[in-house]
Amino acid sequence: MRILILGADGYLGWPTAMYFAANGHEVLAVDNYLRRRLARETMSEALLEAPNLQRRAEIFQSLSGHHVDVEILDCTDYRRLSQLFEQFKPEAAIHYAEQPAAPYGMLKWSEASLTLNNNLNATLNLIWAVMEHAPECRIVKLGTMGEYGTPNIDIEEGWLEVEHKGRKQKFLYPRQTGSLYHTTKILDTDLLWFYVRTFGIAVTDLMQGPVYGITTPEADLDDALLPNFHYDDIFGTVLNRFLVQAVAGIPLTVYGKGEQSRGFLDIRDTIRCVELSVLSPAEPGQLRIMNQFTETFSMNKLANRVQRVGNGMGLNVSIDHIDNPRKEPEDHYYNPAHTALLDLGLDPHYLTDEGVATMLEKVLEYRDRIDRTRILPRVRWKQGLSS
Numbered sequence: 069m070r071i072l073i074l075g076a077d078g079y080l081g082w083p084t085a086m087y088f089a090a091n092g093h094e095v096l097a098v099d100n101y102l103r104r105r106l107a108r109e110t111m112s113e114a115l116l117e118a119p120n121l122q123r124r125a126e127i128f129q130s131l132s133g134h135h136v137d138v139e140i141l142d143c144t145d146y147r148r149l150s151q152l153f154e155q156f157k158p159e160a161a162i163h164y165a166e167q168p169a170a171p172y173g174m175l176k177w178s179e180a181s182l183t184l185n186n187n188l189n190a191t192l193n194l195i196w197a198v199m200e201h202a203p204e205c206r207i208v209k210l211g212t213m214g215e216y217g218t219p220n221i222d223i224e225e226g227w228l229e230v231e232h233k234g235r236k237q238k239f240l241y242p243r244q245t246g247s248l249y250h251t252t253k254i255l256d257t258d259l260l261w262f263y264v265r266t267f268g269i270a271v272t273d274l275m276q277g278p279v280y281g282i283t284t285p286e287a288d289l290d291d292a293l294l295p296n297f298h299y300d301d302i303f304g305t306v307l308n309r310f311l312v313q314a315v316a317g318i319p320l321t322v323y324g325k326g327e328q329s330r331g332f333l334d335i336r337d338t339i340r341c342v343e344l345s346v347l348s349p350a351e352p353g354q355l356r357i358m359n360q361f362t363e364t365f366s367m368n369k370l371a372n373r374v375q376r377v378g379n380g381m382g383l384n385v386s387i388d389h390i391d392n393p394r395k396e397p398e399d400h401y402y403n404p405a406h407t408a409l410l411d412l413g414l415d416p417h418y419l420t421d422e423g424v425a426t427m428l429e430k431v432l433e434y435r436d437r438i439d440r441t442r443i444l445p446r447v448r449w450k451q452g453l454s455s
C-alpha cells in the first residue's frame with residue numbers, strides 16, 4: 069500500500085515508517101521537525117541524538133535495502149499538504165503530527181496557542197486533503213486515553229449508549245481531561261466525527277496510553293535508527309523517565325500519592341496496532357475508536373518495578389513522592405475496556421522484568437548523556453506558568 073506517515077520524525081513515527089517499509093509498503097515520511105525545535109527551545113533534547121529524517125532514511129536503506137521517502141513539510145500548510153496528497157494519493161494516512169507534550173501546552177499562552185493551532189489545523193488539513201484528493205484513503209489518527217480522563221465509571225471504547233427518560237442514543241464517550249494538549253485531542257476527535265458523519269470519510273481514532281521502549285527490530289539495526297528517547301519532564305513519558313532516573317541515580321519522581329493509573333503499551337505494540345488499523349480499516353462513514361494499551365499500572369507499581377529490577381542490576385534505585393505539578397486525581401477508579409485491538413489480532417508484549425532490564429541496559433550505554441537538570445518538573449499546572 070501507499071502509506072503516508074505524518075509526524076514521521078517522532079518517537080513513534082520513525083519506527084512506524086521503518087516497519088511499514090520493511091513489510092513491503094511504499095512509505096512517504098513527513099515531518100517539519102517541530103518537536104526537535106520545541107525540545108531545543110525548552111532545553112529538553114532527547115537522550116540519543118537522532119540524525120535528521122533524510123539521513124535516517126539513508127542509513128536504514130543502506131542497512132536493510134528498504135526505502136522510505138522523506139518530505140519536510142508543515143501539515144498546517146494546507147497548500148503543500150494537499151499538493152502532496154494529489155501527487156502521492158495515499159491509501160492510508162497515519163497521523164502522528166501533533167504537539168504531544170501536556171506540560172509544554174501548560175507553559176504560557178504562546179505554547180498553549182501553538183499546541184491548539186498546530187494540532188487542530190494539522191487534523192483539519194488532513195481531513196480536507198483526503199476529501200479532495202484521496203477519498204478512499206483510510207485515516208488512522210493517534211488520540212490518547214487521556215481524552216477520557218479518570219471518570220468514576222468504566223471507560224468504554226469511544227462510545228457510550230445513554231438511556232434518558234425512556235429513550236436511547238449512542239454518544240461519544242464523555243471526555244473530561246486534565247491538560248490543554250489532551251483537550252486538543254478531544255477537539256480532534258470531535259472534528260473527525262463531524263466529517264465522518266457528514267461527508268462519510270473512514271477514520272480510526274486510537275486512544276493510546278503512554279508508550280515505553282526504545283527498540284524495535286528495525287531500530288536495532290543501528291543506534292542511529294533508534295526512536296527519539298525523551299526523559300525530561302516536558303516531553304518524556306513516565307516509564308522512559310523512570311528508566312533514565314534509575315540509571316542516573318536520581319530518585320524516581322512519583323508525582324503525589326502515586327496511585328494515578330494509566331494504560332501502557334510497548335512501542336512495538338503501538339506499531340502493530342497501527343498496522344492492524346490500516347489493514348482492517350474503518351468503513352466509509354465510520355469513526356472507529358479503539359483503546360490502545362495492553363495493561364494498566366499505577367505510578368507506584370511502575371516505580372516499584374523499575375526499582376526492583378534496577379536494584380537487581382546493582383543500580384541502587386530509590387523512589388521520591390514529590391509535590392504533584394499537575395492538577396489530577398492521585399487515587400481514583402480506573403477500568404478502561406481494551407478488547408477491540410486484541411480482537412483484530414494484537415498479541416501484546418507485556419512488561420516483564422527482563423524487558424525492564426533490557427531497556428535499562430540500553431539507557432546505561434548512554435548514561436554520560438543524561439542531563440540531571442531536566443528531571444524535576446519545570447512546569448506547574450496550578451499557576452499555569454513555568455516555575
Ligand SMILES: NC(=O)c1ccc[n+]([C@@H]2O[C@H](COP(=O)([O-])OP(=O)(O)OC[C@H]3O[C@@H](n4cnc5c(N)ncnc54)[C@H](O)[C@@H]3O)[C@@H](O)[C@H]2O)c1
Binds near residue numbers: 078099144167186280
Ligand atoms: N508517545 C506516547 O506515549 C503517546 C501516547 C498517546 C498518544 N500519543 C500521540 O501519538 C502521536 C505521536 O506521538 P510521539 O510520542 O511520537 O510524539 P513526537 O513529538 O515524538 O512526534 C510527533 C512528530 O510530529 C511532528 N509534527 C508536529 N506537528 C507537525 C506539523 N504541523 N507538521 C509536520 N510534522 C509535525 C513533530 O515534529 C514530531 O516529529 C501524537 O499525536 C501523540 O499525541 C503519543
